[in-house]
Amino acid sequence: xxxxxxxxxxxxxxxxxxxxxxxxxxxxxxxxxxxxxxxxxxxxxxxxxxxxxxxxxxxxxxxxxxxxxxxxxxxxxxxxxxxxxxxxxxxxxxxxxxxxxxxxxxxxxxxxxxxxxxxxxxxxxxxxxxxxxxxxxxx
Numbered sequence: 737x738x739x740x741x742x743x744x745x746x747x748x749x750x751x752x753x754x755x756x757x758x759x760x761x762x763x764x765x766x767x768x769x770x771x772x773x774x775x776x777x778x779x780x781x782x783x784x785x786x787x788x789x790x791x792x793x794x795x796x797x798x799x800x801x802x803x804x805x806x807x808x809x810x811x812x813x814x815x816x817x818x819x820x821x822x823x824x825x826x827x828x829x830x831x832x833x834x835x836x837x838x839x840x841x842x843x844x845x846x847x848x849x850x851x852x853x854x855x856x857x858x859x860x861x862x863x864x865x866x867x868x869x870x871x872x873x874x875x
Contacts, residue, residue: 737769737770737771737772738754738755738758738759738769738772738773738774739771739772739773739774740754740773740774740776741773741774741775741776742775742776743775743776743777743778743781744776744777744778744781744817746776746817748776753871754839757867757870757871758772758839758843760870761840761843761844761847761867761870762809762843762847764870765847767807767809767847768807768808768809769809770803770804770805770808770809770810771803771810771811772809772810772811772813772843773811773812773813774813774815774839774842775812775813775814775815776815776817777814777815777816777817778816778817778818779795779816779818779819781814781816782795782796782799782814782815782816782819783795785799785814786799789801795816795818795819796816796819797815797816797819797820797823797838798813798814798815798816798819798838798841798842799813799814800812800813800814800842800845800846801813801814802845802846804846809843809846809847811842811846813839813842813843815835815838815839815842817835820834820835820838823838833868836867836868836871837864837868840863840864840867840868841860841864843867844860844863844864844867849863
């Protein structure tokens with residue numbers, strides 16, 4: 737089950753469309769969706785999560801907590817809307833596109849994709865772009 741939670745004024749424009757898209761990502765990656773909670777928040781909220789659970793005193797756009805068991809993927813995915821807005825402006829991309837990138841990024845990490853090395857970052861970007869296109873094509 738996919739749920740969206742809001743700790744800020746932001747709201748997705750179409751929860752149903754986004755849920756369907758996320759389920760499609762799991763399907764094409766041959767994985768099973770367990771409980772996925774997206775928590776949309778601001779910088780301050782996510783900074784506190786980052787300090788408390790990861791001992792990092794830095795802003796970030798996303799933190800993913802993986803509760804998966806085998807091929808059943810479950811997670812809490814925290815996304816800072818402030819960071820997504822700033823990233824979109826810095827990268828000169830639409831906010832909605834950057835949000836899709838970050839949302840898919842969390843799922844891709846859960847599915848085993850990493851971004852520590854330059855090669856992994858490049859592969860992650862290709863997969864993110866595929867998922868963004870999927871949102872526009874399928875939905």
